[in-house]
Amino acid sequence: MRGLSRSALSVAVDKVSRVPVIEARDLTKVYGELRAVDAISFEVASGESFGLLGPNGAGKSTTMRMIGGTSLRTSGTLLVNGLDPEVNGPEVRANLGVVPQTDNLDGELRARENLVMYGRYFGLPYSYLNPKADELLAFAQLTEKAGEKVDNLSGGMKRRLTIARALVNEPRVLLLDEPTTGLDPQARHILWDRLFRLKEQGVTLIVTTHFMDEAEQLCDRLIVIDHGRIVAEGSPPTLIRQYATREVLELRFGSERNGTLVDQLRDLGRLEVLPDRVLLYTDDGEAALAAVHHRGLVPVTSLVRRSSLEDVFLRLTGRSLID
Amino acid sequence: MSIEQRSWVAANSSGNARAVIERGFKVIRNQNWIVIVSGFFEPVFYLLAMGFGLGQLIGEVTGPGGRPIPYAAFIAPALLATSAMNGAIYDSTWNVFFKLRFAKLYQGMLATSLGPLDVAIGEIFMALFRGFLYALGFTAVIALLGLATSWWALAMIPVALLIALGFAALGMAITSYFTTFQQMDWINIALLPMFMFSATLFPISVFPEPVQWFVMALPLWHGVELMRQLSVGHFEASTAVHLGYFVIMSLAGIAFTTRRLRSLFLR
Amino acid sequence: MTDFVDTNALAYSGRALPAAQQARRVRRWGWWYQAEWRLRGMKAYWTSAVGSSLLTPILYLIAMGVGLGTLVDSGSGGVAGVPYLTFVAPGLLVSTVVMSAGSELTFPVMDGFKWSKLYFARAATAAAPLQVAVGEVVAVGIRFVLEATVFWLILVIAGVVGFGSWPMIAVAALAAMALGTPLMAYAATLEDEGFQFSLVQRFVINPMFLFAGTFFPLESMPIYLQWIGWISPMWHGTQVARLLGFGLPVPGWLVAVHLAFLVALTLGGTVLAARIFTRRLAK
Numbered sequence: 001m002r003g004l005s006r007s008a009l010s011v012a013v014d015k016v017s018r019v020p021v022i023e024a025r026d027l028t029k030v031y032g033e034l035r036a037v038d039a040i041s042f043e044v045a046s047g048e049s050f051g052l053l054g055p056n057g058a059g060k061s062t063t064m065r066m067i068g069g070t071s072l073r074t075s076g077t078l079l080v081n082g083l084d085p086e087v088n089g090p091e092v093r094a095n096l097g098v099v100p101q102t103d104n105l106d107g108e109l110r111a112r113e114n115l116v117m118y119g120r121y122f123g124l125p126y127s128y129l130n131p132k133a134d135e136l137l138a139f140a141q142l143t144e145k146a147g148e149k150v151d152n153l154s155g156g157m158k159r160r161l162t163i164a165r166a167l168v169n170e171p172r173v174l175l176l177d178e179p180t181t182g183l184d185p186q187a188r189h190i191l192w193d194r195l196f197r198l199k200e201q202g203v204t205l206i207v208t209t210h211f212m213d214e215a216e217q218l219c220d221r222l223i224v225i226d227h228g229r230i231v232a233e234g235s236p237p238t239l240i241r242q243y244a245t246r247e248v249l250e251l252r253f254g255s256e257r258n259g260t261l262v263d264q265l266r267d268l269g270r271l272e273v274l275p276d277r278v279l280l281y282t283d284d285g286e287a288a289l290a291a292v293h294h295r296g297l298v299p300v301t302s303l304v305r306r307s308s309l310e311d312v313f314l315r316l317t318g319r320s321l322i323d
Numbered sequence: 324m325s326i327e328q329r330s331w332v333a334a335n336s337s338g339n340a341r342a343v344i345e346r347g348f349k350v351i352r353n354q355n356w357i358v359i360v361s362g363f364f365e366p367v368f369y370l371l372a373m374g375f376g377l378g379q380l381i382g383e384v385t386g387p388g389g390r391p392i393p394y395a396a397f398i399a400p401a402l403l404a405t406s407a408m409n410g411a412i413y414d415s416t417w418n419v420f421f422k423l424r425f426a427k428l429y430q431g432m433l434a435t436s437l438g439p440l441d442v443a444i445g446e447i448f449m450a451l452f453r454g455f456l457y458a459l460g461f462t463a464v465i466a467l468l469g470l471a472t473s474w475w476a477l478a479m480i481p482v483a484l485l486i487a488l489g490f491a492a493l494g495m496a497i498t499s500y501f502t503t504f505q506q507m508d509w510i511n512i513a514l515l516p517m518f519m520f521s522a523t524l525f526p527i528s529v530f531p532e533p534v535q536w537f538v539m540a541l542p543l544w545h546g547v548e549l550m551r552q553l554s555v556g557h558f559e560a561s562t563a564v565h566l567g568y569f570v571i572m573s574l575a576g577i578a579f580t581t582r583r584l585r586s587l588f589l590r
Numbered sequence: 591m592t593d594f595v596d597t598n599a600l601a602y603s604g605r606a607l608p609a610a611q612q613a614r615r616v617r618r619w620g621w622w623y624q625a626e627w628r629l630r631g632m633k634a635y636w637t638s639a640v641g642s643s644l645l646t647p648i649l650y651l652i653a654m655g656v657g658l659g660t661l662v663d664s665g666s667g668g669v670a671g672v673p674y675l676t677f678v679a680p681g682l683l684v685s686t687v688v689m690s691a692g693s694e695l696t697f698p699v700m701d702g703f704k705w706s707k708l709y710f711a712r713a714a715t716a717a718a719p720l721q722v723a724v725g726e727v728v729a730v731g732i733r734f735v736l737e738a739t740v741f742w743l744i745l746v747i748a749g750v751v752g753f754g755s756w757p758m759i760a761v762a763a764l765a766a767m768a769l770g771t772p773l774m775a776y777a778a779t780l781e782d783e784g785f786q787f788s789l790v791q792r793f794v795i796n797p798m799f800l801f802a803g804t805f806f807p808l809e810s811m812p813i814y815l816q817w818i819g820w821i822s823p824m825w826h827g828t829q830v831a832r833l834l835g836f837g838l839p840v841p842g843w844l845v846a847v848h849l850a851f852l853v854a855l856t857l858g859g860t861v862l863a864a865r866i867f868t869r870r871l872a873k
Contacts, residue, residue, distance in 0.1 A: 070433045072589050087330065090337035090436040098434035104427035108350040117349065120342040121435035151782075169435070358785050361792045368792075372800035377658070379810055380674075381665040394661075508638035515642075516649050525657035 026076035038228035051222030060208035097171035244307035247285035336440035343445025400550035411487035414450035415494030458483035473556025492576025499587035616716035624725020680831035691770030699777035765827025771859025
């Protein structure tokens, strides 16, 4: 999987041209007192796979909706394919495929009808949509469920149908708002594989997620958002290099003791104390663990792992991503 | 159209309201037909119970132009106006609110090249289509029961649509201010007195004059009076006033809804 | 991040009742805990519920007293020997309360099973399914009594009925239960969207309201339509309420029949609902 992803990535990077698909300048959305999105600026190049990473309520979904012109910005400028979504909404969205955070399938229509009608909203003719709907059902592994009521589909099936629906107009840009939330591990890998194939075809992906592995798998480049502001930007490896060490040692001493051992561990590397465990950032996890044991400290459990975007986020905000 | 207006339309519409209407018909096809047909019986039951049951106790009342008419003939056109109002209000308030907040249907539509204007036009069209079917059915019942005495009664069908348009346009604008289902209950609470006092079941001459003026300011009264005049083919200057009231209400409602369109759909 | 949880207190604070005692309490009071929960849930819409409970009787008083009453009294000199308003008011009280059974015991029941699935959450506590069903009946029963009391007070203030007619509050609530409990049992069997409720509303509840003796005596309809009243809880309740309101002549045995009909439906409906709840919650 990892080998495949690397090669797919390099193919896609070659296709990236320098024309920005999205240009956001000081993009801001205020709801009453809440600054949901607070003057963020970023660019996404065509063919790029771009991630918005942040905890719940960070402003990711609002940003996505502003890109589609379905949420009106308070201030700032935003261009999608060179057009303002608030002025040229229909033209902008004709190039977009949107997968919202929670499925909003049409419960009064059947599975296949959902795809066809959605295509009609783009003004596409039936002669195109009928074969397309069948292809998309096959893509989503829902061919047998074509005539089923949406209500009778499982959560995973609904998610796949929503993703298939977003592809009905063959969009150049795909907005995926937490695409794999609620999917089982197998379904997630299948979906990631499908998204890679689209990326290989030069489709621009914009993904919000709070799953680190997802961001690392899917994104060439990402911004980390917290409280509506960008706190870091870069490719996953760059961010890890910049804000974390190569390895992390996770130690659990029991909730009573985790906090009290800080002084005894401080000199071994940077520490993060969480309620349930202590994280020790180091380039050599095994050596650090040996040092801990050497000091006569015996954790209940210990784990050496490679550091991830989760650690980057923790470093940047002092909070874990999923709380 | 000025450039400003033209660009407003371009920002909010892809000119494809037809797709929303297509969806509406597809849904009707998927729906249980008994539910659709059942809507037709509601005013019919009212007419039979009140017109004939209660009518026995009342006898004749004063109809348009001062002519006495049977009680059933008195309320039948009023029930048609009321049912046009109820259907349009339901479709433009509860139904829109539910699809917006609960079923998230519009969220899906607006992620495509459709704009809020397309959605609003499509939904109002569907509301009018349902209203048209029910008006057709109820007018036929009125005719079969011998309660319509003029060919003008046929005009009650398009007028029912005009009444529905006025209420639907206004209802959609009002829905843009609501945030919870509980607030929606107040719509029904406001409609009940309008139904009871707008000369539907009894003439407003029973009220003191200030109350009469108040009732005459309400839209349903104009709808009821207009329908009643059409059912017997009696026209006077007030006919034009009633008709004008609904034309203005529809235009104002559309303008109002247009202004609120972005607040309603794009949050 | 630094607020550590006192895990000792989390697992054993010493303040919780022993499990055996919890079970004993629920065995006795589980139905009331359910009722309490449902009544609290009504807080979400209590302002509009109170608004409509106040407004409905007042509107009816004006419409019937000033409006239709004038037409009927001049057309046929009143009904059953009394002015139309006096005749119709007890019937309106009963039907208004019965109609709220059509909303309180349909969609909320379906919600408990299908959408929010809160009945399953209740069944996961020490409560038995039977107690969940009974608790629902008790809660809406309380709501019916309150609604009937407001309506009755307004009628008393308007001088339409006397103080002595207060038992009509209980009759109205009973009639509402007689329709509501079988409806609740039906709602508990439904698995899909609930379009059936709009059919029940249109083909059962509305016809009952319109044809079953609320606005005009049942006897004024042709005999082949009078069965609508005989099977209608609204009519049975209304007849007793009219006896209490203005002394409509109803023989004693018939009063017993009316009340027995309502009690039988209420008990039958509750038993049936409890069975269906048990079956579905234990599935």
